Amino acid sequence: MNNTFLVTGGIMFGVVLVLLLVITLLAGHSSKKRRTKREHLSSSLQGEKLKSDIILSSIEDGVILIDTQGIIQLFNPGAEHITGWTAKEAVGLDYRLVIKLVDDKGVEYTEQHSPFVKALGQKTVVRDNDATLVSRSNKRVALNISISPLFDNQKNVTGAVGIFRDVSQERSEERQRAEFISTASHEMRTPVAAIEGYLALATNDKVCKIDSKARGYLEKAHASTQHLGQLFQDLLTSAKAEDGRLSSHPQVVELGQFLEQLTDDLRFAAQKKGLGMEFVMGSSGQTIDASASNAKLVKPFYYVYADPDRIREVITNLFDNAVKYTDSGTVSIGLTGNDDVVQFYIRDTGAGIPPEDISHLFQKFYRVDNSATRTVGGTGLGLFISRKIIELYDGRIWVESEVGKGSTFFVNLPRLDAQKAQTMQAQATAQASPLASATPIVKP
């Protein structure tokens, strides 16, 4: 976490520095009016430029300046060191030849994923903390990158400045930490499960005779042990999610039926807290009370290709939060979609989330610091794990919330068209039968 702050801080400093340099250079062109003033200005600007040059050549971060055509205009020694290209070679070349980026699986960034293209197109600062650079000698270098577009007086984009830092050491340490957490929580889960089992036996009337005071203590111990077990499980899952070892057995899932069933399973937990619970199908907000006998409506099929256990994990997690952070009202689980996307959401009428916390919510261990979270237990891992799972299926998860009114957590997943989904289901069934044909299952 600290490393990320340091790196981001360093990159921000670099951005400010380069912007200062560019402003200084631009300012240099407009100072030609009075001679005496000019001489004074020119010497002070030279002094400023010299300072900027000194800083640019002494910082460790790579700094690259490109024009709108993507041609490199400036390449500092930090960039030379990280990429293996010299400034002499790089300046004048297309940046794509020099800054070759790949993702964590080694797949080269497409044009649309390039942070340079995004910064120039979207006219905003674009950061990428997961990129890997392929250096001139084919070495892989983990990078944090920040690209800022540059503007002229008419607010036209004139180029972009990129600041990047080698974070190979930080990423490798992060991996080691994740590995340690994963091994430790795996090892600790076993004895905790044994303690939980014995406590359950001790409080079982049919197995043990104990007085009511002892029962009270043991029940508390049992609840805490269950919490500890959940914590180890969450730690293990988040460590696996981080290094890409999260197991997933995707199959065709029809989310309409899946969610209706799950809503019924979860209903009890909401009712126990005195909350209403509903399943809402379709963008019209049409409510289906699953317990009503006339709930037969013509519904579209919302197919996705994902591991149903993982999707259940996400929904249960969002639902548990909705119940945890809501004192009165209703929790709704909804489903809608268009031709390309299936969207489900979990809406509550609870405490809501302050706007300044929203962008951090899906980070590891992040909990909003307020009375609700102080009184309600939690690890701050649930939303992080949920995001990792949804990203596994090329989906997106986000929240919209208003303090005092409630929150809605949305999930978008790519939609599988019905015909393809049914063909895949039929193939999977045929494969599972003993007389399975040798036809491979088509993947979306």
Ligand code: ADP
């Ligand atoms: P936790 O175990 O703390 O619930 P999560 O990762 O699931 O961890 O959630 C992170 C934080 O997001 C919570 O601590 C809480 O502050 C906030 N949060 C999550 N869901 C809700 C919700 N439905 N309403 C209000 N706050 C929420």
